[in-house]
Amino acid sequence: MRRFILTVSEDDAGERLDVFAAAGAGISRSAVQRLIEASSVTVNGMVVPKRYELRDGDTVEVEVPEARECEAVPQNIPLDIIYEDDDIIIVNKPSGMVVHPAAGNEDGTLVNALLFHCGTSLSGIGGVLRPGIVHRIDKDTSGLLAVAKNDTAHIKLSEQLKTHEMHRIYYAIVVGRVRDDAGTVNAPIGRHPKDRKRMAVVNGPNSREAITDYVTLGRYTIGAESFSYLKLSLHTGRTHQIRVHMSYIGHPVAGDAVYGACKTNFERRNAALFCGQCLHAAELTLRRPSTNEIMTFTCPLPQNFEAILSKLKG
Numbered sequence: 001m002r003r004f005i006l007t008v009s010e011d012d013a014g015e016r017l018d019v020f021a022a023a024g025a026g027i028s029r030s031a032v033q034r035l036i037e038a039s040s041v042t043v044n045g046m047v048v049p050k051r052y053e054l055r056d057g058d059t060v061e062v063e064v065p066e067a068r069e070c071e072a073v074p075q076n077i078p079l080d081i082i083y084e085d086d087d088i089i090i091v092n093k094p095s096g097m098v099v100h101p102a103a104g105n106e107d108g109t110l111v112n113a114l115l116f117h118c119g120t121s122l123s124g125i126g127g128v129l130r131p132g133i134v135h136r137i138d139k140d141t142s143g144l145l146a147v148a149k150n151d152t153a154h155i156k157l158s159e160q161l162k163t164h165e166m167h168r169i170y171y172a173i174v175v176g177r178v179r180d181d182a183g184t185v186n187a188p189i190g191r192h193p194k195d196r197k198r199m200a201v202v203n204g205p206n207s208r209e210a211i212t213d214y215v216t217l218g219r220y221t222i223g224a225e226s227f228s229y230l231k232l233s234l235h236t237g238r239t240h241q242i243r244v245h246m247s248y249i250g251h252p253v254a255g256d257a258v259y260g261a262c263k264t265n266f267e268r269r270n271a272a273l274f275c276g277q278c279l280h281a282a283e284l285t286l287r288r289p290s291t292n293e294i295m296t297f298t299c300p301l302p303q304n305f306e307a308i309l310s311k312l313k314g
Helices: 017-025 029-037 110-118 151-162 241-248 265-269 303-313
Strands: 002-007 041-043 059-064 081-084 088-093 142-148 167-175 182-186 189-191 199-201 211-222 225-234 279-287 294-298
Touching: 002 017, 017 029, 017 041, 017 059, 029 041, 029 059, 081 294, 088 110, 142 151, 151 279, 167 241, 167 303, 182 241, 189 241, 199 241, 211 241, 211 303, 225 241, 225 265, 225 303
Parallel strands: 142 279
Antiparallel strands: 002 059, 041 059, 081 088, 088 142, 167 225, 167 279, 182 211, 189 199, 211 225, 279 294
């Protein structure tokens, strides 16, 4: 059981209990509402409705039960395998596929597909829900992932991630005309202060260094709207890093429903092509765990990404 004791400040006075408790406990609003119904959320020691408006000085206590992990099951889901040996599998993950099971996505994930393909030949370090998973990319981002087939490989790949020896290159289409031909965004990332399900550029004790390099490969104008095509590389691996950094400099990734602003006319007219954000992990460099050989893997842009670029260029 995790217990959160939150004090309402003058700035938070008037906010609904479920909104305030969700932000303070770092869980979804629907989850908090279920806890309120179960009398696991109190205000000044009393159970109150979820719509209760908080007052300055109120003490909110939230009791969150520990999540119970359910073992992922194998599912016969096609995989685009770029490379495989006794230590690693390099997979080109499609947009729309979640990496591992979680609340709301219990199956149909990359892990379910890997279990069917590999059987028991996956690292156990990630536990029963994340076997073999060394790093992740977002559900609606496509591209390359390295998966460990044994614990030794997992440890070595994790160390490469930690020391930044594992290197990743992404391509993105962003909204607006990026002025510089190349640049670096160096801005710390942490949890959004109001929306715990999002990340943001913040300065605080819980934020972490985040550095993204970019090169502008193209600039396009469609009517009154502009877009830019970027090549990006990461010095760090924070959650949603590229999406947060691009939004921070005023150029959100096209198709990003979380960190983007209102949809552009171009996005609305071509909605069928926007399967999530236009962000693709196209290149991955690492050391093969068993030999220390440097290996670089690449995969092409998804068809919808190519089609969007073609329309912008045309």
